[in-house]
Structure formats: C-alpha cells, structure tokens
Amino acid sequence: MSRPYRGSVTLPDQVADGCAVTRHVGSAHRRVRIGGLATAAHLLAWGVVVLSCTQALPETAQVRRVIDGDTIEIADGRPVRYIGIDTPEVRRRTSPDDHWVKDPEPLAQEATAANQQLVGGKTVRLEYDVQTHDRHGRLLAYVFVGEDMVNGVLLEAGYATPLTIPPNVKYAEPFRRLEAMARTEGRGLWAKPEAAEAED
DSSP states (O other): OEEEETTTEEEESOSOTTEEEEEEETTEEEEEEEOSOOOHHHHHHTTEEEEEOOOOOOSEEEEEEEEETTEEEETTSOEEEETTEEOOOSEEEOTTTOOEEEOOOTTHHHHHHHHHHHHTTOEEEEEOOSOOBOTTSOEEEEEEETTEEHHHHHHHTTSOEEOOBTTBOTTHHHHHHHHHHHHHHTOGGGOOHHHHHHHO
16 A cells, blocks of 8 residues: 655655655655655665654653743754644744844743743653654654643643644644633733733
8 A cells, every 4th residue: 555745756655654755756856754664675666765764752851942932852852843832933034044033023932931931941741643743853742741731831821822733633622722711811912902011
C-alpha cells in the first residue's frame, strides 16, 4: 500500500517515520516528509536521499528556554510548538534578508512571561496528536505541568486564541470554550481598554 505526500510524490508505507527527504525526479529535487519504517533499499529504490530524521518523541522533558507565548525549547535543544493555540508574536521576519527582529505585538511580552511562569525550568509532560511535527521541524504537543494543560491555561487567561489546524483537533472544542470564557470575562487580549489603562 502506498501513501500520497505533498508535492504529488507517492511513497510506500515502509519508510522512516518523520524523516525529511528529497526525492530526485529527473533534475528536480522534491522535499517531502515521510512516515513509517524503511530500509536503505526502500529509499534507494525510490530515489530518495534522507536529509534528517526525527528523534524518538519524548513523553516528558525539562524546559530549557521559553521562546515566546506558545513555543518552548526542551533540554535536548528541540523546539516545541503548543498545539491548538496562537499567542501574539514577539518577533517578525524582515524582508528581503529574512532575518528575525524583535517587534512585539500587543500582549506578546505578557504572554511570554505567563508561559515562563507556567513552565520555565520545569519538567513537562508532552502529549501528541495525529501530526507530531510542523513544516519547520518543531515538535507539536499539548504541554502539561502536573495536571494542568498549559495550552488551555493560556487560553483561559486570555493570552492566546485558538488555532485549529487539522488533523490536530483533539481539544479544538474545549479550546473554543476556554477562549469564549476569556472573552466574556475580559481577560488578557479581551480586556476592555479602560480596564487595561486602570491596571497601568
């Protein structure tokens, strides 16, 4: 049985799980990500060159660094992007040189600080959904400290909005309810301007 992948390339199921590969099609190189298990013979037969493969998925990890409100770096250096939420950005890419520059959106620093308070330096539990990596190679996970899911805590506090990207939809409905609560109670992103001024 075969499985279609992006770029109209079809690969067999028996390939290395999560590997980023290039398939040579004539003079063209097509970058694809594959799943399953493979032998070198399989890959060679398909004209595939393996570029990189993911490590085993960690169930728990020490947080080395908080990158922003919805992304952390764990002890082995891998970034983890929280599934199902989006927080204001603390930086943006410039053009045409495509460099990152610090340019925080409103409440970006507050969301990052909240994430730092929740997970900074702690051991977290990582729960995965159907897709375990994004196109940048980051792990995609629901992140827990004890029994608290950080993704949900940030939504409830008003520091995040739901970002539902199939097939990772396990908690999509609870996340929408948490955002609705934050909106109703005027928390974080949903605070009324006069309330925000009073806090300053």
